[in-house]
Structures are given as C-alpha cells and as structure tokens.
Amino acid sequence: MPDRPTPEPIRDLACLDPSASLRGAAEAEGPGTPAGALSRRDALRLLAVSAAAPALLSGCGPEEAAEGAAHHAAARARGAVAPAVGAEPGFFTAHEFDTVRLLADYVLPADDRGPSAAEVGVPQFIDFLMTDDELRGDLEERQTAMRGGLGWLDAACRRVHGQPFAGCTDAQRRAVLDRIAYPDSAEPADAPGVRFFNRFRDYTAAGYFSSPQGMDDLGYVGNASQAQWTGCSDEANAWAARAV
Amino acid sequence: MQIIEPSETYDVCIVGSGAGGSMAAYVLTQAGANVVMLEAGGPWSVEDGDMLTWNYESPRRGAAIKTRHFGEFDACDGGWSLEGEPYASAEGTRWDWWRARMLGGRTNHWGRISLRFGPDDFRGQSLDGYGDDWPITYDDVAPYYDKVDELVGIFGSQDGFYNEPDGRFLPPPEPRCYEKRVMRGAESIGIPVLSSRLSILTQAKGDRAACHYCGQCNRGCSVGANFSAGRVLLRPAQATGNLTLVTHAMAREVLTDAEGRASGVSFVDTRTLEEQQVRADVVILAASACESARLLLNSTSERHPNGLANSSDVVGKYLMDTVGASASAFVPALASQPTHNCDGVGGMHIYIPWWLYDQHASLGFPRGYHLETWGGRGMPGYGFGGGIQGQNGSLPGDRPRGGGGYGASLKDDYRTLYAARVGFSGRGEMIAREDNVCEIDPASVDKYGIPTLRFDVTWSDAEVQQARHMQMAMREILESIGGEIDEMPTEETQYGISSPGSIIHEAGCVRMGDDPTTSALNGFCQAHDADNVFVVDAAPFVSQPHKNTTWTILALAWRAADYLVDQRKQRNV
Numbered sequence: 001m002p003d004r005p006t007p008e009p010i011r012d013l014a015c016l017d018p019s020a021s022l023r024g025a026a027e028a029e030g031p032g033t034p035a036g037a038l039s040r041r042d043a044l045r046l047l048a049v050s051a052a053a054p055a056l057l058s059g060c061g062p063e064e065a066a067e068g069a070a071h072h073a074a075a076r077a078r079g080a081v082a083p084a085v086g087a088e089p090g091f092f093t094a095h096e097f098d099t100v101r102l103l104a105d106y107v108l109p110a111d112d113r114g115p116s117a118a119e120v121g122v123p124q125f126i127d128f129l130m131t132d133d134e135l136r137g138d139l140e141e142r143q144t145a146m147r148g149g150l151g152w153l154d155a156a157c158r159r160v161h162g163q164p165f166a167g168c169t170d171a172q173r174r175a176v177l178d179r180i181a182y183p184d185s186a187e188p189a190d191a192p193g194v195r196f197f198n199r200f201r202d203y204t205a206a207g208y209f210s211s212p213q214g215m216d217d218l219g220y221v222g223n224a225s226q227a228q229w230t231g232c233s234d235e236a237n238a239w240a241a242r243a244v
Numbered sequence: 245m246q247i248i249e250p251s252e253t254y255d256v257c258i259v260g261s262g263a264g265g266s267m268a269a270y271v272l273t274q275a276g277a278n279v280v281m282l283e284a285g286g287p288w289s290v291e292d293g294d295m296l297t298w299n300y301e302s303p304r305r306g307a308a309i310k311t312r313h314f315g316e317f318d319a320c321d322g323g324w325s326l327e328g329e330p331y332a333s334a335e336g337t338r339w340d341w342w343r344a345r346m347l348g349g350r351t352n353h354w355g356r357i358s359l360r361f362g363p364d365d366f367r368g369q370s371l372d373g374y375g376d377d378w379p380i381t382y383d384d385v386a387p388y389y390d391k392v393d394e395l396v397g398i399f400g401s402q403d404g405f406y407n408e409p410d411g412r413f414l415p416p417p418e419p420r421c422y423e424k425r426v427m428r429g430a431e432s433i434g435i436p437v438l439s440s441r442l443s444i445l446t447q448a449k450g451d452r453a454a455c456h457y458c459g460q461c462n463r464g465c466s467v468g469a470n471f472s473a474g475r476v477l478l479r480p481a482q483a484t485g486n487l488t489l490v491t492h493a494m495a496r497e498v499l500t501d502a503e504g505r506a507s508g509v510s511f512v513d514t515r516t517l518e519e520q521q522v523r524a525d526v527v528i529l530a531a532s533a534c535e536s537a538r539l540l541l542n543s544t545s546e547r548h549p550n551g552l553a554n555s556s557d558v559v560g561k562y563l564m565d566t567v568g569a570s571a572s573a574f575v576p577a578l579a580s581q582p583t584h585n586c587d588g589v590g591g592m593h594i595y596i597p598w599w600l601y602d603q604h605a606s607l608g609f610p611r612g613y614h615l616e617t618w619g620g621r622g623m624p625g626y627g628f629g630g631g632i633q634g635q636n637g638s639l640p641g642d643r644p645r646g647g648g649g650y651g652a653s654l655k656d657d658y659r660t661l662y663a664a665r666v667g668f669s670g671r672g673e674m675i676a677r678e679d680n681v682c683e684i685d686p687a688s689v690d691k692y693g694i695p696t697l698r699f700d701v702t703w704s705d706a707e708v709q710q711a712r713h714m715q716m717a718m719r720e721i722l723e724s725i726g727g728e729i730d731e732m733p734t735e736e737t738q739y740g741i742s743s744p745g746s747i748i749h750e751a752g753c754v755r756m757g758d759d760p761t762t763s764a765l766n767g768f769c770q771a772h773d774a775d776n777v778f779v780v781d782a783a784p785f786v787s788q789p790h791k792n793t794t795w796t797i798l799a800l801a802w803r804a805a806d807y808l809v810d811q812r813k814q815r816n817v
Contacts, residue, residue: 106650106651107650107651107654108654108655109651109652109655111652111655113659114655125303125305128303128304129304132303132304134304134309134310134311134316135304135307135308135309135310136307136308136309136310136313177650178645181645181648181649181650182633182645182646182647182648182649183633183646183647183648184637184645184646184647184648185644185645185646197648197650198631198633198648201632201633201648201650201654202627202629202630202631202632205628205629205630205632205658206305206624206625206626206627206628206629206630207305209624209628209629209658209662210299210300210305210306210624210625210626210628211300212298212300214624215300215623215624217659218621218624218658218659218662219583220621220623220624221583221584221585222458222459222585222586222587222621222622222623223296223298223458223460223587223623224296224458224585224587225296225456225457225458226456226457226458226585226587227456228457229417229418229446229455229457229588229589230418231417231418231419231420231421232420232421232584232585232586233582233584233585235582235584236421236581236582236584236586237421237424239421239577239578239581239582240421240422240424240425240577240578240581241421241424241425241428242577243577243726244576244577244726
C-alpha cells in the first residue's frame with residue numbers, strides 16, 4: 001500500500017478563511033481532522049461567511065483557488081478514498097481476485113504519468129461494484145457477467161496454454177488478450193471474451209481516472225471554489241482556437 | 245383504518261413543493277394566508293447536498309443508485325421508477341416519467357435553463373394553425389417574468405433576438421474555451437450563438453452568495469447561488485410563520501363538498517400508511533403535470549363524476565414533452581489541451597436560439613428548437629471513458645486491429661480523448677394533440693392504494709422531422725469546429741428522437757383556455773368547474789415551446805397567486 005502524501009492546507013479555502021474562530025471550530029472537530037485541513041462542512045461554512053463579506057476575498061485570485069493537487073491531497077488525508085487499496089475482496093475468490101489484479105494492470109499499467117490500476121485500488125473498486133446492491137442495475141446480472149467472464153478467460157487460456165490466466169506467462173496472457181481486446185477484429189467464437197473485456201476495461205478506466213491519482217494524471221484541477229470566473233486560461237483559449 | 249381528522253381549516257392547501265407550489269406558497273404566505281403544503285417526499289435543504297464532494301469520496305465514484313438515477317451526488321431523490329409506484333404505457337408506445345420525491349422537487353437538480361416564452365409562443369395556432377392559442381398573451385405574463393427575474397436571479401445578455409425576450413439579467417459568465425470554438429464555428433455558417441440564460445447568481449443577492457464556479461449546480465448549492473424552490477422560496481415563506489409543511493404526505497384525492505367545491509385534501513403518510521386529511525378553503529395543485537392530472541382524475545364525486553375540474557374531459561389530454569436529439573464529436577483541436585479549470589457555472593455558458601423562425605414554410609415542420617452545448621473537463625467519475633472501443637479506433641497512430649486495446653497506448657488514448665468531445669442537445673417544441681394522454685389505468689393501484697396512470701403518447705411527423713433537422717444542424721456545427729462526426733441516425737430510428745417524457749418537461753394535461761368545454765382552467769390557472777381549485781405546475785400549458793418549463797411555471801404561479809389574493813379580498817373565492 002503506497003504511502004499517502006503529507007497533507008497540505010487547502011490553499012483555496014485557506015485564502016477564503018475570514019475568521020480565526022471558524023478555524024478553531026474546524027480544529028475542534030475531532031482527532032480525524034488533520035491540522036490545517038478543513039472538513040467539507042467547514043469549507044461550506046466558510047463559503048457562506050465569505051458570501052456575506054465579499055471584501056474579505058480580495059487578494060484571493062483564481063490561480064490560488066485552482067490548486068487542484070493540494071485539494072486532492074487534503075481529501076486523501078481525510079481518509080476519504082474508499083475502499084482501501086489493500087482490502088480483501090468481498091465478492092471475488094482469492095483466485096479470481098489474483099486474475100482481476102493482473103488484468104487491471106494489463107489494461108492500465110504504470111507509466112511516467114501515473115501509477116497502475118491496481119496501485120490505486122481498481123481491483124477493490126470492481127469488487128465493491130460486485131457487492132453493491134444500491135448501484136442502479138441488476139446486481140445478479142453484474143455478478144454473473146463478471147464471474148462468467150473470468151471463467152471464460154481461464155478456460156480460453158487453459159485450452160491453448162494449459163494454465164489459467166494467472167498461471168500463464170506474460171506472452172501467453174497477451175496472446176489471449178489480443179483476441180478479445182479489439183472488438184472490430186475479433187473472431188466470432190471469442191465474442192463472450194470481447195463482451196467481458198469491454199466491460200472490464202470500462203470498470204478499470206472509471207476506477208483509475210476517478211481516483212485522486214487518476215485525476216492528477218488527467219490534470220483535473222476543478223471542483224474548487226473560485227472567487228471569480230474570468231474564463232479558461234489564456235493558454236487553454238489559445239489551444240482551443242487552433243486550426244487542426 | 246382510522247382516518248385522522250383535521251383540527252383546523254387552512255386558507256390554502258398546496259400539493260407539491262417544486263417550483264409552482266413553492267412560488268404560490270411564497271406569495272400567499274407573504275399576503276398573510278395560512279398555508280399548508282403537502283410534499284410526498286422527505287425534507288431536504290441545500291445544506292444537505294454534496295457540493296464540492298470528490299467522486300472518490302464514495303466507493304462507487306458517483307454512480308447512479310436505485311434511489312437517485314442521475315447519480316448518487318445528484319440532488320434528486322427519485323427517478324424513472326419508484327418502488328411501489330408503478331405506471332404503464334399503452335402497447336406500442338413508451339413514456340418515461342421522472343418523479344422527484346423530496347422537498348423542492350426537481351428544482352434541486354435541474355439545469356437552471358430559464359428561458360421566457362416569447363409572444364409567438366402564446367399564439368401558435370393563429371400563426372401556423374397547429375394546436376391552440378393560449379387564453380393569455382406574452383404581455384399578460386411579462387410583468388411576472390420580470391418579477392421572477394428580480395426575485396430569483398438570472399444571468400444573460402440583452403440580445404433583442406426574435407421571440408426570445410430579454411429579461412432583467414445579471415452579467416453572463418465568459419464562455420469556456422471550447423464554447424468559444426463553438427461560437428466561431430457556428431457563426432461561420434450563419435448560426436447565431438447567445439449567452440445562456442440560467443438562474444445562477446453571478447452577483448450576490450440578499451442573503452444568497454454569488455456563484456463560486458464549481459460547476460455542480462445539480463448537487464444542490466449550499467450557499468444558495470442558484471435557484472431551488474426550497475432555498476429561494478420556501479425559506480422566506482416559512483419565515484412568515486404562515487406555512488405549515490407536511491412531508492411524507494402522498495395526496496390521494498381532493499375532497500369536495502356538496503356544492504362541488506374543494507374542501508381539503510386526503511393523503512397517506514408514506515411512513516406509517518395512516519390516512520389523513522387537511523381542510524382548506526382553497527386547494528392548489530402543483531404536484532407535477534401528470535401527478536396533478538392524476539389527482540384530479542382520482543377526485544371523483546357526485547358533482548364531478550368524471551374527476552374534479554374535468555367536465556370538459558380534457559384532463560390528461562394534450563400531454564406534451566420536449567423533443568430531444570443529440571450529437572457529439574471528437575474534436576482533435578481540443579485533444580491534449582493544457583491543464584486548466586473549466587468548471588464555470590453548473591451548465592452551458594452559451595446556447596443557440598431558434599434562428600430559422602421565418603423559414604418554417606420550407607422546413608417541413610412547424611415549430612422551433614434550441615441547441616444546448618456541452619463538453620469540457622468534468623470531474624472523472626463512474627462511467628468515465630466508457631465504451632472507448634467505439635472511439636479510439638480512429639485516433640492517430642498505427643491501429644491495425646481497430647478500437648479498444650489495453651496497455652500504455654490505451655492509457656494515453658483516455659488522456660487524449662478527455663475533454664476533447666463536444667456535444668449538442670436539441671430541444672424542440674412538440675405540438676399538443678388531444679390523443680396524447682395520461683389516464684387512470686383501470687386495474688392498477690400503487691402501494692398506497694391510489695389508482696395509477698397509463699400513458700399513450702406518440703410523436704407526430706412534425707416532431708420527427710424536427711429531430712432530423714436538429715441532427716443535420718448539430719452535425720454542421722460539429723463539422724465547423726473540426727469535429728469528426730459519425731453517421732447520422734436514420735429514418736428507421738426516427739433520427740434518434742428521444743422517447744416521449746424523457747426530457748422531463750411534461751406539460752399540458754390540465755390545460756387552460758377561455759372555453760370551459762375545451763379546457764379545464766381559466767387564464768389564471770383556476771378550474772372552470774370549481775373556483776377554489778388551481779393548478780400551478782406545467783399542466784396548464786396550452787403549448788410547450790422549446791424553452792424549458794420552469795420560468796413560465798414560476799411566472800404563472802405568481803400570477804395565479806396574486807389573482808387569488810385579489811379574489812379573496814373581493815370575497816369571490
């Protein structure tokens with residue numbers, strides 16, 4: 001389990017902070033609140049106060065307000081990211097979960113811009129989806145498609161390589177994945193694998209890019225309170241105006 | 245079952261706490277009326293919302309849940325289906341019915357698109373022969389649009405565009421980078437683009453803060469910077485001390501006396517299933533168009549055997565939704581764009597008004613539409629990158645096997661495609677037709693024992709041809725901004741037209757008119773058959789222009805409430 005970065009103060013909210021007494025209230029919230037970081041409710045309270053006293057916002061520019069990375073760090077420090085990367089599965093068997101972890105990293109491996117899918121908890125995210133009865137849709141259908149898909153994959157690997165997916169070599173695994181990862185050029189007999197992998201790829205992408213690390217990877221710097229809106233950055237406006 | 249009898253008689257009972265009901269409550273409580281409001285859902289205030297929550301704060305990353313169909317952080321308890329509250333569609337037809345069950349109704353999560361109807365929209369029949377004219381004109385409603393603008397707050401620009409009346413606007417926000425590209429593209433092919441008109445505060449108003457541009461209006465705004473009925477209307481109504489709010493109260497029927505006038509409302513406490521009643525001198529229905537029609541149809545009595553306010557037999561008929569179609573494209577020029585905050589307000593900063601208003605003779609369909617645009621760097625959540633196998637096959641690079649894949653190149657494809665898709669949603673006017681109906685399903689009741697609705701609604705060629713035109717126009721604009729457009733939907737799919745009901749603009753099923761034999765209400769939303777019954781949601785609409793319902797619901801509800809106050813002073817009601 002990777003270490004979490006040291007929490008930093010939420011700069012955009014800190015610059016909205018008009019009142020030492022409110023800061024005191026935030027710190028009094030309990031042992032779970034790291035010094036310098038505010039809970040969302042405190043942030044909302046501060047926003048409400050700042051609305052009543054707009055002059056206090058002076059000197060708080062949109063640049064400061066858009067410090068997304070600091071925002072992620074603070075949210076992570078709150079322990080809000082769930083489920084934990086190291087958690088044991090609630091749906092998958094140990095063998096299935098080994099396969100899921102491997103597959104997730106074949107879909108989205110680590111590179112110079114971000115960690116791998118398994119490193120940000122994608123296997124646990126998928127496991128959660130397989131047990132979450134609140135999620136819209138048919139839980140049993142979801143479970144059957146996932147379990148059946150993993151079973152199909154193992155059977156396909158055994159037939160050609162004599163081993164389930166997890167027991168194959170890297171080259172053997174890629175040979176099977178190449179058959180099911182490209183729907184337009186796949187053989188009709190591999191259709192169940194294609195269907196499974198399309199869904200698995202979607203789950204992996206959602207789990208990875210919606211994680212704090214995935215948002216950093218994409219350069220997502222929104223979800224911040226900004227004192228004013230002056231449009232996108234000059235650089236972004238120029239980029240979007242390009243003739244391509 | 246024991247029925248709990250009421251202990252007092254209120255001046256007014258309002259059914260429903262959305263835009264119309266809350267506006268009526270706001271006006272009537274300030275005028276000194278003793279008002280009771282019934283809401284089928286639970287209590288909710290904007291402070292309960294999930295503004296500024298990261299999707300990763302939930303293990304399901306913002307996905308739709310069974311009790312919130314637009315996502316777990318979207319501020320609308322409800323959706324296309326509610327447990328224990330079925331509805332049906334006639335064979336071969338489909339109606340999608342969104343129902344909110346919460347204080348403030350759908351105003352908590354809506355898109356805040358707040359367009360006025362224009363002068364032509366109240367007299368369509370006179371202009372082209374389709375549908376009917378309203379019994380009122382733009383000039384009757386305009387003073388109320390002005391009052392709603394001032395009270396609620398709306399941004400926009402003064403454009404003087406034909407049949408798109410300007411309002412009392414706050415300054416509009418600067419368009420986003422991709423929206424500027426759309427403006428240049430559309431204008432290069434002769435299609436005008438205006439500032440959008442959304443009920444979001446770009447300047448503080450009273451005790452409500454100015455927008456802080458997090459782009460999440462649909463989650464409910466904790467600082468009150470956008471319009472929601474609870475924050476903007478019910479809070480001041482409650483402050484008068486004249487409003488009694490009853491949540492978890494599912495209305496069964498409007499009670500009437502021997503003269504056929506309303507005497508109160510019976511309802512079910514949804515938690516205990518106890519049957520209760522409230523007595524009131526006046527009953528105002530604002531339960532959403534189809535629920536209000538359902539209530540009237542279920543309120544049968546000796547004096548009203550066909551349902552209350554229904555001697556004309558029009559209740560449930562002339563049901564309308566908005567015509568919808570959409571198209572989007574990958575725009576290579578927007579790929580791999582510099583990191584920046586693109587959130588803005590919780591909705592589009594620009595929109596395309598109906599620009600071919602003088603060319604209907606050659607278009608093949610009678611009424612107009614507008615185009616909404618979307619794109620940008622939204623917060624990634626559940627569903628991010630879904631179906632990429634249908635999108636990355638045509639990206640640059642060596643891709644002999646087509647779309648999909650895995651590994652480092654796939655990871656790069658997600659990055660490339662992020663924020664590089666621009667889309668349009670066409671929103672058009674449907675013609676009101678008598679045979680598009682909701683009616684009581686003869687053999688079905690909900691879990692409260694209340695007879696349920698069956699819908700029978702179809703598009704006519706007017707709507708299908710309009711959807712075709714939307715598709716062509718959207719593609720022209722996408723092409724003008726360098727988008728890689730896909731194949732246009734065919735006639736077999738009715739050009740990708742939305743299913744009726746799915747745009748969530750239901751209207752018209754308790755329509756107003758001067759003639760009591762062809763309408764249920766007069767021009768003040770007052771029932772012809774019972775002068776102490778009013779309907780103030782979108783059910784009274786005679787037509788449903790492409791301009792979204794809420795601003796007109798608010799204006800008509802205010803006008804009806806003013807009229808009621810005046811009539812009470814004259815002791816007419």
